[in-house]
Amino acid sequence: MPALDVAGEFETIETLLRPLAHPEWGRGLVDDVAVLPSRPGYDLVLTKDAIVEGVHFLPDDPLDTVARKLLRVNLSDLAAKGAEAFGYLLACAWSERCGWPEREAFAAGLAQDQARFGVFLMGGDTVKTPGPAAFSLTALGWVPAGGAVSRAGAEAGDLVFVTGTIGDGLLGLQAARGQLTLDPERLAFLIDHYRQPTPQQDFAEVIAAHATAAADVSDGLVADLTHIANASGVAIDLKLDSLPLSAAARAWFEARVDPQAALEDLATGGDDYQIVFTAPARLVETLRREADRRRVRLTLLGEVRVGAGVTVSYGGRPLTPGRAGWTHG
Ligand SMILES: Nc1ncnc2c1ncn2[C@@H]1O[C@H](COP(=O)(O)OP(=O)(O)O)[C@@H](O)[C@H]1O
Ligand SMILES: Cc1ncc(C[n+]2csc(CCOP(=O)(O)OP(=O)(O)O)c2C)c(N)n1
Ligand SMILES: [Mg+2]
Numbered sequence: 544m545p546a547l548d549v550a551g552e553f554e555t556i557e558t559l560l561r562p563l564a565h566p567e568w569g570r571g572l573v574d575d576v577a578v579l580p581s582r583p584g585y586d587l588v589l590t591k592d593a594i595v596e597g598v599h600f601l602p603d604d605p606l607d608t609v610a611r612k613l614l615r616v617n618l619s620d621l622a623a624k625g626a627e628a629f630g631y632l633l634a635c636a637w638s639e640r641c642g643w644p645e646r647e648a649f650a651a652g653l654a655q656d657q658a659r660f661g662v663f664l665m666g667g668d669t670v671k672t673p674g675p676a677a678f679s680l681t682a683l684g685w686v687p688a689g690g691a692v693s694r695a696g697a698e699a700g701d702l703v704f705v706t707g708t709i710g711d712g713l714l715g716l717q718a719a720r721g722q723l724t725l726d727p728e729r730l731a732f733l734i735d736h737y738r739q740p741t742p743q744q745d746f747a748e749v750i751a752a753h754a755t756a757a758a759d760v761s762d763g764l765v766a767d768l769t770h771i772a773n774a775s776g777v778a779i780d781l782k783l784d785s786l787p788l789s790a791a792a793r794a795w796f797e798a799r800v801d802p803q804a805a806l807e808d809l810a811t812g813g814d815d816y817q818i819v820f821t822a823p824a825r826l827v828e829t830l831r832r833e834a835d836r837r838r839v840r841l842t843l844l845g846e847v848r849v850g851a852g853v854t855v856s857y858g859g860r861p862l863t864p865g866r867a868g869w870t871h872g
């Protein structure tokens with residue numbers, strides 16, 4: 544284990560990060576830049592999200608899960624555009640709690656997810672901070688030229704779908720803070736979802752082929768649907784009765800005295816990293832088949848109308864959630 548005060552930055556890069564570098568384009572992490580050749584017939588899709596201790600993850604979250612969350616929240620944005628990820632740039636601002644073993648865990652978490660999601664490290668930056676740890680990642684992906692799905696293509700008459708389940712991120716945060724009473728396995732499932740959500744990478748090609756508009760759910764289902772409605776210049780009806788819940792979230796839900804308030808919390812809590820998208824109504828069966836083939840749960844949540852904004856309803860009655868989702872203020 545090297546003495547961090549003398550060798551921290553370059554030991555970290557050489558020993559922990561270089562093994563993660565892209566074999567051709569990362570230049571062994573010894574140059575000032577990475578260089579990648581353009582890919583004829585494809586567009587390069589780029590996205591960047593940062594995560595900060597105390598804001599996006601908890602001070603006692605293990606560093607391997609922090610690294611995976613960082614990579615996954617970014618892969619989630621690429622998947623929502625129908626893009627296939629191939630690489631990423633990484634910036635680490637290590638705090639006092641990030642000694643060598645923690646940095647090793649961080650790199651090991653990335654190595655595992657690189658293998659799982661088919662991406663490589665292209666470069667980045669390594670600094671220390673006297674404050675809370677913070678990490679930022681720029682994910683890179685390819686999409687067939689002109690094929691990236693935007694937030695802006697929803698049309699009146701389209702249907703609104705979401706992959707997976709909604710609410711596990713919010714409940715996972717509460718579980719990690721010791722604020723939930725549920726079976727231990729359910730608590731573990733929720734905490735795992737909070738710490739290392741699964742980006743819907745396998746669904747990206749379905750989005751590319753069929754979605755008219757799409758976004759990943761990070762701020763909250765209502766907030767992210769509002770982004771789609773605003774960008775597309777349409778109104779969206781969202782039926783809370785249809786909200787897809789995991790078994791753990793359902794167990795929590797069934798113990799609530801106010802089901803409407805509970806569903807509102809789940810639909811505005813965020814940290815879901817599912818894909819919410821619109822598609823023409825005639826594609827329902829195709830979408831269901833494509834989702835089944837990939838073992839992705841797919842839920843019809845509502846529809847697109849002429850107008851503006853998102854109308855949320857429960858039991859046939861419109862309601863106004865106190866907030867649409869998370870904002871950084
Ligand atoms: N500091 C910034 N500099 C440049 N663009 C930014 C910055 N912060 C956010 N954006 C852009 O604003 C848009 C919305 O960002 P955000 O809400 O973070 O998207 P997402 O929820 O998909 O991660 C994106 O196009 C993003 O690239
Ligand atoms: C300790 C902690 N508190 C609160 C949250 C909830 N939270 C923080 S940021 C966020 C929204 C997503 O983060 P953001 O940086 O807005 O991601 P983006 O929309 O840019 O992808 C949520 C739900 C959390 N994940 N962790
Ligand atoms: Mg962002």
Ligand SMILES: [Mg+2]
Nearest residue numbers: 592616620761
């Ligand atoms: Mg994002």
Ligand SMILES: [Mg+2]
Nearest residue numbers: 620758759761
């Ligand atoms: Mg997004």
